[in-house]
Amino acid sequence: MRYISTRGDAASPKKTFTEILLDGLAPDGGLYLPETYPRVTRADLDRWRDLPYADLALAVLARFIGDIPESDLKALVDKTYTAEVYCNGRDPARAAEIAPVRWLEPGLGLLELSNGPTLAFKDMAMQLLGNLFEYALAKRGEEINILGATSGDTGSAAEYAMRGKRGVRVFMLSPHGRMSAFQRAQMYSLQEANIFNIAVRGVFDDAQDAVKAIFNDRDFKARHRLGAVNSINWARVAAQTVYYFKGYFAATRSNGERVDFAVPSGNFGNIFAGHVARMMGLPIGKLVLATNENDVLDEFFRTGVYRPRGAADTWTTSSPSMDISKASNFERFVFDLTGRDPAAIRESWSRIDAGGGFDLSASPYFSALPEFGFVSGKSTHADRLATIRRAWKEYGVTIDPHTADGLKAALDRRAPETPMLALETAQPAKFEETIAEALGHPPERPAAMAGIERLPQRVEVMNADADAIKHFIAREIKAG
Ligand SMILES: *Cc1c(COP(=O)(O)O)cnc(C)c1O
DSSP states (O other): OOOOEEEEOOTSSSSSSSHTTTOOOOOTOOOOEEEEEEOHHHHHHHHHHTOOOHHHHHHHTTOOOOOOOHHHHHHHHHHHOOTTSTTTHHHHHOOOSOOEEEHHHHEEEEEEOOOTTTSHHHHHHHHHHHHHHHHHHHHHHHOOOEEESSSSHHHHHHHHHHOOTTEEEEEEEETTTSHHHHHHHHHHHHTTEEEEEEESSSHHHHHHHHHHHHHHOOOHHTTTTEEEEOOOOOHHHHHHHHHHHHHHHOOOOSSSEEEEEEEEEEHHHHHHHHHHHHTTTTTEEEEEEEOOOOOHHHHHHHSSSOOOOOOOOOOSSSSGOOOOOOOOOOOHHHHHHTSSOOOHHHHHHHHHHHHHHHEEETSHHHHHHHGEEEEEEEEHHHHHHHHHHHHHHHHOOOOOOHHHHHHHHHHHOOOTSSSEEEEEEEEEGGGOOOHHHHSOOOOOOGGGGTTTGGGGOOOOESSSSSHHHHHHHHHHHTOO
């Protein structure tokens, strides 16, 4: 299995999985994808149907990873996908299954992806990434310093995945005083020496700009071996394909049936993994993309026009992890949709980088969209509250605001003959205010997280000054 870039040409060298593992973008600015998608047969599916999650992950991931010996990969997935890690802060003995389906009614279920340590689906892939990084760095005798900016879910998932890992440090910038007390406690209470929280005075964009400025200093980046773990990392996408298989098996009796999935979407990483599973041959019917008020993707799937917004036109909503202006993984999908033509991607994305967009409405590629199974839907704050209430009243289940966006799209797009799984991407405990607004009472919190706001916190408060932050990073790296 070799990897190519969405913007590369035939002459660009093809890379192996571990060569792209620690990279974000390809050197040409594109995103990595397998040269061809591995195909699974009906016989593979028959063999995989009853596997426990870790074994299923091994079977699926081995198709993407040609340069880690299978026994090593097995050790890595066995260490990652355990009841201790994915027990949602409960007694591990009660977490019988990883990514279980909770049926709301016949033919409609929630695929539970947020039982990991930070209560969001990002743990499903990020925990594996932590173990893969540690393994690959040890093999090469290298280190990496992960730098990122977060407004919540990504930063905490990265820190919980990398805490205590040899060869890895994490420098995570967050907007000072702008995350919820729970989110702050989740991140800042980590005491591992390789985790550095930097609270930046300003808003998220100030933190993000500081990170960009630091990465643009190529000399500093190379000297301090800076890396990223954002959602364009291919290993994260690969790890996410596994739970589409898991959900499919849970919703069917035999491997001829189809299943539809509804996915709360932001950077298009989660649903892109569903597309990959479908390209591998998993019998997925529809992939229902759900957005909030930031509807750049809903607009594309309805009209064929992709029109990224500026930061100023991006709304702050009650499903904040879906508040995006452009969707970083979308380039991968457009590459597949338009027949894998790197020249076309280079052209379209040079227009996007210049503040524009593109229009496929008159193109045969747009008419071919149904063959890729995608449909879309959008929610407002009022829809979100109504869906949270409906789930509570009709099904006795408390769902978080992101999952509510997905469930609404699932309800709107359900077909009577096909089971529909809505992906549960976070626990309600992370978004107490919106739940209280919808239901009149706050959600329950997992026992292990009771009172985390009272734990001692480790955080450095700094100005959004790239030079000062560089100085801090260099000093901490030097100190060991
Ligand atoms: C990150 C996130 C999303 C969006 O996922 P993408 O892969 O960026 O599309 C949705 N819901 C929650 C809770 C998230 O943390």
